[in-house]
Amino acid sequence: MVSNAPEPNPVPEIPEEIAGLRMTRQRQEIYRILIEQRNHPTANEVFMRAKDRLPNISLATVYNCLEALVQHGIIRQVNFERESSRYCPNLHEHGHFHDAATGIIHDVDFKPGISLADVLNLPPGAVIQDVEITLRGKLVSQ
Amino acid sequence: MVSNAPEPNPVPEIPEEIAGLRMTRQRQEIYRILIEQRNHPTANEVFMRAKDRLPNISLATVYNCLEALVQHGIIRQVNFERESSRYCPNLHEHGHFHDAATGIIHDVDFKPGISLADVLNLPPGAVIQDVEITLRGKLVSQ
DNA sequence: AACTGTAATTAGAATAATTCTTGATATCGG
DNA sequence: CCGATATCAAGAATTATTCTAATTACAGTT
Numbered sequence: 001m002v003s004n005a006p007e008p009n010p011v012p013e014i015p016e017e018i019a020g021l022r023m024t025r026q027r028q029e030i031y032r033i034l035i036e037q038r039n040h041p042t043a044n045e046v047f048m049r050a051k052d053r054l055p056n057i058s059l060a061t062v063y064n065c066l067e068a069l070v071q072h073g074i075i076r077q078v079n080f081e082r083e084s085s086r087y088c089p090n091l092h093e094h095g096h097f098h099d100a101a102t103g104i105i106h107d108v109d110f111k112p113g114i115s116l117a118d119v120l121n122l123p124p125g126a127v128i129q130d131v132e133i134t135l136r137g138k139l140v141s142q
Numbered sequence: 143m144v145s146n147a148p149e150p151n152p153v154p155e156i157p158e159e160i161a162g163l164r165m166t167r168q169r170q171e172i173y174r175i176l177i178e179q180r181n182h183p184t185a186n187e188v189f190m191r192a193k194d195r196l197p198n199i200s201l202a203t204v205y206n207c208l209e210a211l212v213q214h215g216i217i218r219q220v221n222f223e224r225e226s227s228r229y230c231p232n233l234h235e236h237g238h239f240h241d242a243a244t245g246i247i248h249d250v251d252f253k254p255g256i257s258l259a260d261v262l263n264l265p266p267g268a269v270i271q272d273v274e275i276t277l278r279g280k281l282v283s284q
Numbered sequence: 285a286a287c288t289g290t291a292a293t294t295a296g297a298a299t300a301a302t303t304c305t306t307g308a309t310a311t312c313g314g
Numbered sequence: 315c316c317g318a319t320a321t322c323a324a325g326a327a328t329t330a331t332t333c334t335a336a337t338t339a340c341a342g343t344t
Binding site for chain 3: 022024026027056057058059060061064065068082
């Protein structure tokens with residue numbers, strides 16, 4: 001029996017503080033989980049994985065920690081059609097492609113040199129604070 | 143006292159059937175509400191407006207009708223950060239700019255000749271079925 | 285090390301949007 | 315008109331998330 005789980009990404013030492021946020025044990029573990037396996041887990045999936053190392057952690061704490069990490073710009077919250085929120089440690093501007101067949105979410109980058117504001121007719125005076133690009137579709141063999 | 147409500151858009155006769163969907167009285171009214179005032183209402187806001195003409199309508203029916211209209215491609219469901227879904231009769235490819243100060247949602251078009259697939263590095267073989275572009279920010283006077 | 289104030293965590297209750305269930309109504313084709 | 319099917323209505327149920335209140339951990343100070 002060979003494990004099905006994807007290879008975990010190497011996780012660097014997580015500092016005591018990131019972006020002004022004190023990294024408690026719980027926040028460290030949750031951040032580690034997101035870096036180790038970048039498959040856009042839901043809060044509940046993070047919770048289940050966190051219990052391996054923090055058996056007493058509660059789902060409320062997972063929500064609190066994810067919220068704190070999002071508020072401090074350490075991770076991003078990704079929403080897709082009213083499904084549960086998912087969380088993503090990839091901070092550079094990118095979108096998400098949801099493969100309807102597998103449920104897998106792929107990060108999608110802009111082509112080099114292109115920014116979203118360049119291609120949209122924004123209302124005059126619009127200052128963008130946050131962008132979310134979501135694509136739904138399927139992957140066909142070619 | 144002068145009314146604050148925006149001028150309603152003229153609504154054409156709504157046919158008995160659109161895109162293979164039988165347009166019952168309730169579906170017609172709900173569709174009319176979305177066309178008349180294109181301010182991206184929630185299901186509950188549609189419900190409140192629908193009661194003017196259909197006093198017995200239920201919120202469940204509003205949800206049923208909106209779902210039927212969405213499924214048949216007659217309107218679009220718009221989601222923003224796990225807030226209530228909003229509904230939009232504008233079918234051509236466009237995004238939404240949420241003004242954080244006012245809560246108003248503005249439709250945002252692509253600049254002429256540009257399509258989203260042109261600017262993204264999609265995974266090989268990706269076939270896009272649906273796109274959602276959401277911007278959050280504010281409008282500054284210039 | 286004990287003390288104090290603040291922040292974080294926990295468990296469970298509460299909330300809110302949406303969906304589901306069931307029975308009643310309406311509509312369509314014959 | 316009659317039966318089949320689709321739609322609607324009311325309220326219960328579901329689910330993700332947030333809130334509340336009590337406990338615990340931590341940092342800085344004595």
